[in-house]
Amino acid sequence: MQEGINIFEQDFWSINDAMNRLLQGTHAKIILLIDREGQLITSTGDTSRMDTSSFATLSAADFAATSQLASLIGEREFSTLFHQGERENLYVSLVADRIILAVIFDNRTTLGLVRVKTKSTVAELEKIFRGIFNKVRRESGPRKEIDDDFTRMAEEEIDKLFGM
Amino acid sequence: MALINYASREINSKIVFYGPGLGGKTTNIKYVYSKLNPSIKGKLISLATELDRTLFFDFLPVDLGTIKGFNTRFHLYTVPGQVFYNASRKLILKGVDGIVFVADSQIERFDENIESLDNLNDNLKAHNLTLDKVPLVLQYNKRDLPNITSVEELQNILNPRNEYRYFEAVATQGIGVFETLKEICKQVLKALA
Numbered sequence: 001m002q003e004g005i006n007i008f009e010q011d012f013w014s015i016n017d018a019m020n021r022l023l024q025g026t027h028a029k030i031i032l033l034i035d036r037e038g039q040l041i042t043s044t045g046d047t048s049r050m051d052t053s054s055f056a057t058l059s060a061a062d063f064a065a066t067s068q069l070a071s072l073i074g075e076r077e078f079s080t081l082f083h084q085g086e087r088e089n090l091y092v093s094l095v096a097d098r099i100i101l102a103v104i105f106d107n108r109t110t111l112g113l114v115r116v117k118t119k120s121t122v123a124e125l126e127k128i129f130r131g132i133f134n135k136v137r138r139e140s141g142p143r144k145e146i147d148d149d150f151t152r153m154a155e156e157e158i159d160k161l162f163g164m
Numbered sequence: 165m166a167l168i169n170y171a172s173r174e175i176n177s178k179i180v181f182y183g184p185g186l187g188g189k190t191t192n193i194k195y196v197y198s199k200l201n202p203s204i205k206g207k208l209i210s211l212a213t214e215l216d217r218t219l220f221f222d223f224l225p226v227d228l229g230t231i232k233g234f235n236t237r238f239h240l241y242t243v244p245g246q247v248f249y250n251a252s253r254k255l256i257l258k259g260v261d262g263i264v265f266v267a268d269s270q271i272e273r274f275d276e277n278i279e280s281l282d283n284l285n286d287n288l289k290a291h292n293l294t295l296d297k298v299p300l301v302l303q304y305n306k307r308d309l310p311n312i313t314s315v316e317e318l319q320n321i322l323n324p325r326n327e328y329r330y331f332e333a334v335a336t337q338g339i340g341v342f343e344t345l346k347e348i349c350k351q352v353l354k355a356l357a
Contacts, residue, residue, distance in 0.1 A: 005167050012171030037259030038223075038239065039167040039176040053206045053225040057239070061211070061220060064255040146168065146175070146357050150232045154353045157228050157236075161204060162342045162349070 005035055005098075007132060012042065014128050019044045022121040026114050028105040029088070033125075034059050036098050045104075059092065059102050082111065091115065093122050096129040166261050166356055174235045177352050178259055182284050183266035184276035185217070185245030188305040188335040192266060193222050193242055195341045200226065218244040220252050228349075238349055245280065254287045262299040262352035264344055266335070267322060269304050269312040274321075281322055299351035302330035303344045308337070 007015075019031050023044050030045035032052065038060035040052050063081065070078045077097075083090040091103045091114050101122060103114055166177040181189040190210070197208045206225035213219050221241050228236040243253040265284065267277040288294055304318050315332060323330060329347050333340025 005165075007167075007169045007171060009171045012169065035167055035259070037165075037167070037178060039178075039259075041167065041169065042172065051207055053237075053239075054209050054223070057209065057223050057225075061255070064258070065220075068251055068255070145170075145232060145234070148357060150234070151353050151357045154228065154231045154236060155350050157231060158346050158349050158353075161200075161228065162346045 005041070005132065006135075007041065008135075011128055011132050015125065016042055016044065018121050018124045018128070022103070022117055025117045026103065026105065027109040028103045028114060030104040032056065032059070032102045032104075033095075034100045034102060036060055036063065036100060041099070055102075059100055063092065063094070063100055080115075091118060093118055095122050096126045096133070098133075099125070099129055101125065165259055166352075168234075168356075172235075173230075173233050174237065175356070176237045176239060177261040177356070178239045178241065179262045179264065179348055179352060180256055180260045181240065181242040181264045181266055182253070182257075182280065183245055184268055184273060184280040185247070187245055187266045187268040187273070187277075187280075188303075188333070189242040189245060189266045190218055190222050191335040192264070192303070192305075192333075192341050192344070193224050193240055195335060195338045196226070196240065196345060197224055199338065199342070203227075204229070217246065218242055219249070220244065221256050236353075238352070240345075247279075250283065250287070253283070254290055257284075257287050257291055257293075260288075260291075260293070260298055261355070262301075262348045263295075264301050264303055264348050265322070266303045266305050266333075267318060269306045269318065270309055271311050271313050274313055277318070278321060299348060299355055300328045301344055301348045301351065302328050303333045303335075303340060304330060305333045305335050305340075307332045307339075308334045 023031050030047055032043040033041040034056040038057040040056040066078050079094045081092040088106050093101045095101050105114055168175050181192055183189055204227045209223040211220035224240045226238045241256050243256050302323055331340045331344045335341055
């Protein structure tokens with residue numbers, strides 16, 4: 001079974017730092033990091049007018065479906081995807097087999113620049129995530145903050161919100 | 165598996181509604197969407213055919229709010245029930261934290277429930293998971309229809325060792341919907357701790 005992803009402070013800031021540098025280096029509009037199960041890990045750029053949860057889920061679904069297409073034609077994986085729109089474009093790369101990096105950009109930049117810069121960011125993120133996955137394996141399981149007390153409080157909240 | 169982000173203080177868990185075609189999975193999620201306060205729910209996304217049959221999945225994010233400093237969120241998914249969409253079902257189970265199996269109580273759909281549960285077991289295996297590791301709640305839906313299998317019989321076949329909690333439901337009227345959701349959410353959070 002694949003472990004969950006537990007991200008701690010230091011790694012989180014390294015990830016954000018790498019993504020911010022990519023945003024500035026490419027003049028992209030928004031960059032999102034999503035796990036392959038469809039959950040948003042973090043984002044950079046102005047996401048105030050974007051439904052990031054839906055975007056994350058659909059990106060993961062897009063990647064999952066495409067990866068099945070790859071296997072049907074004998075490829076292990078398509079490691080990048082590109083969707084071209086009239087104004088906005090989307091460039092998606094796979095990081096460490098388990099994470100999706102989505103770069104949204106318009107005509108202020110070019111696909112070539114995005115592709116080149118993203119490649120080096122992917123390598124940087126892969127290093128960080130390999131470290132995270134190893135840490136999860138070593139520590140196996142969430143920290144003490146997710147304890148019985150957390151469960152009790154969460155149950156009360158569930159009763160309150162869903163008690164209809 | 166759940167994503168726990170200690171830096172941005174977020175916990176996201178994935179709950180999948182599984183079961184035979186036309187059993188009421190999408191109806192469950194639509195009822196939840198219609199009743200929840202707008203401040204705690206996201207957009208309901210349905211990747212469906214023109215005839216409103218689920219093609220890939222339905223998706224609804226539900227925000228539980230902040231618990232012990234963690235913004236706790238459930239992502240609810242349904243799978244397409246129709247037999248030939250198995251590739252989609254398998255994909256959606258990736259990273260699942262909890263499953264609601266929506267069984268159709270109608271006598272003529274009895275075999276399809278069994279096939280769908282077998283199919284769930286097979287698809288979990290593809291992700292190296294088993295029902296011992298993933299919380300499961302059963303929902304016996306359509307209890308208002310005249311031609312239905314008794315709960316005892318459904319239990320004998322789908323839950324013979326009584327390992328899983330079950331709820332009777334009429335999802336079109338919302339009966340049993342939130343009871344089922346509450347139970348699976350609690351089991352998922354318990355499994356996290």
